[in-house]
Amino acid sequence: MPVVPAPARAGARMTVTYRFGTSLRRIDAEATLEVAAACLASHGVRRVVDVTPLDRVGLPVFVSIRPEGRTLAVHAGKGSTPGEARVSAVMEALEFAVAERPPSRETVSVTPREAREAHGLDFLSLCPRLGVGIPSDRPLDCLLGECLLGGGPRPLPVETVHLLEHGSGSGYFGSNTTGLASGNDVVEATLHAALEVLERDVKSFQCxxxxxxxxxxxxxxxxxxxxxxxxxxxxxxxxxxxxxxxxxxxxxxxxxxxxxxxxxxxxxxxxxxxxxxxxxxxxxxxxxxxxxxxxxxxxxxxxxxxxxxxxxxxxxxxxxxxxxxxxxxxxxxxxxxxxxVPSLDTSGPLESVLDRVLDAVGCARLGPPVRVVLESIDPRLAFVRVAIPGAENFTNAERKVGRRLVERLRAAR
Structure with missing residues (x-):
């Protein structure tokens, strides 16, 4: 599928959005891979392998091997071209490596009551594990994230941002990677992260x-x-x-x-x-x-x-x-x-596309989205975690349930 550069609005930091068959990016996949490749060894990625020939379909799939990964050692990537599939596998491996590190910024202690009253954030909207109660006055270690629709910082429990050691954290939310994403800059990474959260939300209801x-x-x-x-x-x-x-x-x-x-x-x-x-x-x-x-x-x-x-x-x-x-x-x-099936407008730079996605989140009465920018391993790459309060994230393996899914379950009885 062709790569089509799209014009950006006047004043945008970067002037081209590359439109691949499966993604929107600041620069082409090969340029991203050149930057990311220099970070692989220092982040435990030992091999990047084309596994396409193992099947008879012939559509490109690559895997990155990270033998000492605490949460996952093999990361797969897909794409409409081999370059896009390779960079997808590489960037996922780096995302996990970055998220497995301890927080590089200071955590703050916040109770669910304080989060709700001082920040307007209900921790139950972050999908705790099914059957887990969160005492209103129990302090939780949190990282302050940026509210993407304005209104000041929002606390996110640290285990909803980082992939912690087994047994660490409060135990209320479990560990998953929904909303963990990377890109050539923070805006690109944020767009990818928000779309993943919305994808898992719909999937949860289909379960x-x-x-x-x-x-x-x-x-x-x-x-x-x-x-x-x-x-x-x-x-x-x-x-x-x-x-x-x-x-x-x-x-x-x-x-x-x-x-x-x-x-x-x-x-x-x-x-x-x-x-x-x-x-x-x-x-x-x-x-x-x-x-x-x-x-x-x-x-x-x-x-x-x-x-x-x-x-x-x-x-x-x-x-x-x-x-x-x-x-x-x-x-x-x-x-x-x-x-x-109606599409959103994807014209213009990534900032405009992200704004439209965030507007759609607001119209659905979800959010407001909160973003934590993770430690940078190269100034030309960005890693973020995005949470959208109210968005569901249920799987059969990890039974995390928010208020909307509880209401659907009750209605289905």
Whole structure:
């Protein structure tokens, strides 16, 4: 897919936004990789490997190997080109390495009551673990983040920002990487982080009640049809589905499987959330391809739990599970055309795109978003953690629940 430079507004710090098939960036992937490559050894990244040939699809996937990583040792990256996939894998590895470090700034002690009364932030809106109560007057170690819509600093519990040692932190929120992102500057990183938070929010609600609808394949644009054609030529099938998001930012799910090899580990999902609907859909499909290759590669630490879960099922249970997943993936009830999914305006510089995403967050009555800029390892790179209070972040593995999801669960009874 082509790289198209877009004009920036007058006065913007940088004058070009590169529009790749799956992302918006300040500079092209190769230029970012040149900067990031100098940081790999000092941050424990020992190898960057092209794993594309391990599968027959041929869509680019790379992995970065970080053997001493505390939370994850293998990081995958996807993209519409090998360069984009490589830089995606590299930057994720660096994100984890930076977030695993102790906070470089001083923490402050804040109780949930103080956060609510002095800062207007309800810690329960940050999705604590299911069944965990947070005493109103228990002090929590926090980092002060910047409210992206103005109004002064906001405290975030340190474990919602950094990836702490096991057993560290309050234990109320667990550890995850939602909203952890990098970029060529803070604005780019913030945009990527906010979109990831919104992606996980929609996905959380689909875990409770699947409201996705199949996208009519004939409605897809030629570049995405070409991607799906390569998948089908490899003997695989892919279903692309859409669900509306609270923010209005387009969101898609892709389900990828081999009809001749129904190993449940190789029925793979991918998700995409982006201001442009076609880009969001493309990201979902490429992530499903990445997920499949991650399983084939076999190096990811978290694959063990997946294999254990399926190994614990009887053959009948596995067949039933697969039938349910694929029946839902192929359900044509209420199918929609891609053109019916509205996009946000992505014209202009990244600052303008980010402003529109933040406006969408506000219209959904989420937030206000809070950003912590993490330690810089190079002035040409930026690492951030973005939290959007009210956005959900539920997975079956880590059962984190906020107020909106609780309300949905109660309504579903």
């Amino acid at each position: 409770v009640r699947d409201e996705t609808r199949l996208i009519v394949p004939e409605s897809l644009p030629p570049p995405l049809l070409e991607v799906l054609g390569r998948i089908e030529a490899a003997g695989l099938r892919c279903a692309l589905r859409h669900a509306p998001s609270a923010s209005g930012v387009p969101w898609f799910q892709a389900v990828l499987w081999d009809p001749d090899d129904l190993d449940p580990s190789l029925v793979n999902g991918g998700y995409g959330c982006h201001p442009d609907a076609t880009t969001a859909a493309t990201r979902a499909v490429l992530e499903a391809v990445q997920s499949r290759l991650v399983v084939i590669h076999g190096g990811r630490d978290d694959l063990i739990d997946t294999h254990r879960r399926y190994a614990s099922m009887s053959p009948t249970e596995r067949v039933g599970h697969l039938q349910r997943v694929l029946r839902r993936a192929l359900d044509v009830d209420g199918q929609v055309e891609l053109e019916s």
